[in-house]
Amino acid sequence: KAGVTQTPRYLIKTRGQQVTLSCSPISGHRSVSWYQQTPGQGLQFLFEYFSETQRNKGNFPGRFSGRQFSNSRSEMNVSTLELGDSALYLCASSLEPGAGNTIYFGEGSWLTVV
Amino acid sequence: DAKTTQPTSMDCAEGRAANLPCNHSTISGNEYVYWYRQIHSQGPQYIIHGLKNNETNEMASLIITEDRKSSTLILPHATLRDTAVYYCIVRDFWASYDKVIFGPGTSLSVIP
Numbered sequence: 001k002a003g004v005t006q007t008p009r010y011l012i013k014t015r016g017q018q019v020t021l022s023c024s025p026i027s028g029h030r031s032v033s034w035y036q037q038t039p040g041q042g043l044q045f046l047f048e049y050f051s052e053t054q055r056n057k058g059n060f061p062g063r064f065s066g067r068q069f070s071n072s073r074s075e076m077n078v079s080t081l082e083l084g085d086s087a088l089y090l091c092a093s094s095l096e097p098g099a100g101n102t103i104y105f106g107e108g109s110w111l112t113v114v
Numbered sequence: 115d116a117k118t119t120q121p122t123s124m125d126c127a128e129g130r131a132a133n134l135p136c137n138h139s140t141i142s143g144n145e146y147v148y149w150y151r152q153i154h155s156q157g158p159q160y161i162i163h164g165l166k167n168n169e170t171n172e173m174a175s176l177i178i179t180e181d182r183k184s185s186t187l188i189l190p191h192a193t194l195r196d197t198a199v200y201y202c203i204v205r206d207f208w209a210s211y212d213k214v215i216f217g218p219g220t221s222l223s224v225i226p
Binding site: 004033035042043045048056058088090092098099100102103104105106107108110 | 156157
């Protein structure tokens with residue numbers, strides 16, 4: 001069974017550009033969440049989606065946005081990139097929301113902003 | 115903020131059992147204990163979880179104290195590939211949202 005797949009794995013962008021990251025959850029999983037991980041801040045929650053609806057959003061500026069499609073795939077977008085956006089962006093999926101459902105993480109997308 | 119505390123780092127000899135403790139003294143009856151690990155540059159890997167009872171799977175065992183205020187993750191025969199940062203987290207069954215909050219974790223070094 002394939003795990004959570006994230007694309008691209010590595011990318012370099014210039015300040016001011018925008019980026020779109022893609023996530024394919026484990027087959028059958030309908031809940032998708034996104035996290036940003038940096039050495040200084042650790043793992044920080046970005047957003048959570050279930051059945052194409054954003055259920056919760058972390059404390060990030062409006063430049064960070066996301067969506068979920070009817071097939072449960074998800075994308076996140078960061079506009080007007082800043083140097084501080086350089087991070088590992090992780091997507092995670094579970095069957096449904098709730099602590100009884102295990103959350104599985106993808107390998108992440110490494111974003112470098114120069 | 116993370117609701118768990120873990121040692122910053124631990125060493126373990128290859129082939130020996132690695133016992134990683136976690137304190138979650140404010141855990142409520144609705145909260146599960148989950149363990150993940152993260153090898154450098156990779157996404158966190160799920161290891162095991164439990165609510166009240168001890169659990170075992172092909173990767174590890176989870177021992178939860180009777181009062182549920184602490185737990186121990188046991189890797190029975192540590193190998194060099196088990197060198198990673200281990201995170202212990204709690205997740206509320208009744209939370210209206212679903213997110214994980216990782217603390218700093220325990221950096222486990224398996225020594226040859």
